[in-house]
Amino acid sequence: MINQLIEQIQKKDAPIVVGLDPMLSYIPTHILSKAYAELGETLESAAEAIWQYNKGIIDAVYDLVPAVKPQIAMYEQFGIPGLAAFDRTVKYCKEKGLVVIGDVKRGDIGSTSAAYAVAHLGKVQVGTKKIAAFDEDFATVNPYLGSDGINPFLEVCQEEKKGLFILAKTSNPSSGEFQDQCFVSNQRPLYENVGMKIAEWGEQCMSEKYPYSYIGAVVGATYPEMGKVLRALMPKTYILVPGYGAQGGKGKDLVHFFNKDGLGAIVNSSRGIIAAYKNEAYARFGSEHYADASRQAVLDMKEDLKQAVQK
């Protein structure tokens, strides 16, 4: 799957992930009103509106970007209907040839991590059959529980040729509270220690075609200096970079997340793309044409990254 991701990044010349993190407040009135009229103010209508909204965006950008990253929390809050919209979104994106990164941030002890790995990347055994549940291509994972929380994910990734992005340094303001604390043992902060472990776990999961592992890392665009250090510590690790755009990360901050081969990082933007029409810069499109605004935002982001990374 890392091969497919890299091929798509090269083909579309855009190391960009569109974060499909819908909030009802982003959804244009014409979509919301129609759903409420048909299904009332229910979890079902919210889920239907989210699906319609997503479909519009996917149709408008799928030829421009290699990957999407649906954030499952935004669906989970609408219960079973919301998760069915997540499922439908994942399947539709795969039909459109997009690589799907399930932003699920799961992680638990061994047997439970195994169940999460199966849920999102593998197939579950039911009697004599093996059935896929959510079936994303990559999943994000939390490292707090250590190796035996990660190993079951590695096993499923090896079997299914899928991948992970494990949290190293997250993009949020208080990520440093624990992540930036230096360990007595080696004078390095927690996020570097996690980064070194990610590199180690990744060694067992190398692409046979590219010098990259299918076990990647999450490093926030909001911490470019730390990104530079992590880039050097994990040269074969693909980095998923959230925090560009709405969270404050800029193109020029991203230079050090990439390797000299121009690969090694993929940058996520969620709100900045999916709710572009609400932004002054794209207000001219109007809410009816929200998906065209999203397309233009992707084109602009592509340009911003290109200028930054070429410098």
Next chain:
Amino acid sequence: MINQLIEQIQKKDAPIVVGLDPMLSYIPTHILSKAYAELGETLESAAEAIWQYNKGIIDAVYDLVPAVKPQIAMYEQFGIPGLAAFDRTVKYCKEKGLVVIGDVKRGDIGSTSAAYAVAHLGKVQVGTKKIAAFDEDFATVNPYLGSDGINPFLEVCQEEKKGLFILAKTSNPSSGEFQDQCFVSNQRPLYENVGMKIAEWGEQCMSEKYPYSYIGAVVGATYPEMGKVLRALMPKTYILVPGYGAQGGKGKDLVHFFNKDGLGAIVNSSRGIIAAYKNEAYARFGSEHYADASRQAVLDMKEDLKQAVQK
């Protein structure tokens, strides 16, 4: 909700949580075969078998224990039908007067954590209505992202009078990989630093009736010495203790997780109770009477804890 938990613990004289972590391999053949016969080998039949199995156990133990802890991963691996079985299990347990701890180990940056908090403990706004999705009483949460990953959960807990158990020291063998590393800043390990933060977060969320916060911590039974230290660092924090039974924790290991008032901890057992009939000690019940075996296992656990805690 912490009030209800403590009252139930006192009334039933059992600081015990039953972990509803069903695996298909635990489910007696008569239940599985019936589900496969009706629905084929599908996610739907697996989910139906899980629900029937759970119902049997809940009916057999609800009068003995204060709380249950369904592990969502075990349901999530069966996709939407699996999560519908989770939802049905949560609702049924609440009908039976049980406190439900959703073992979901969620955690993300601010706005995403807010969505998870709403999904599991709160109500989501849809038009003019507020609707609950999964609606557990407590949820487990991962602290890796720091305060701004936790704060949205605290807000929802304050609003809804619900609670959390935040991971401090987990029960798995490699939990020490990161959690046991001492920080240069204060020479204390990560898990103690997290413990101190949990105590701090908990101060904003104190019960008005008991000297306990509704923001609790997870500390594994498999690390009794660390439990002792954490107990002292977080005197007002309720501790959820996994790892008893199948994972190796014994009654005598649990003494130091409790406060002198006999409160302050609640001990989880999953496999040891729900799959008791597969254990030699309870084999006499037979698989048809698996729920009676579970009931006996609860009674035995209650006795084991009582002897240990009274010493």
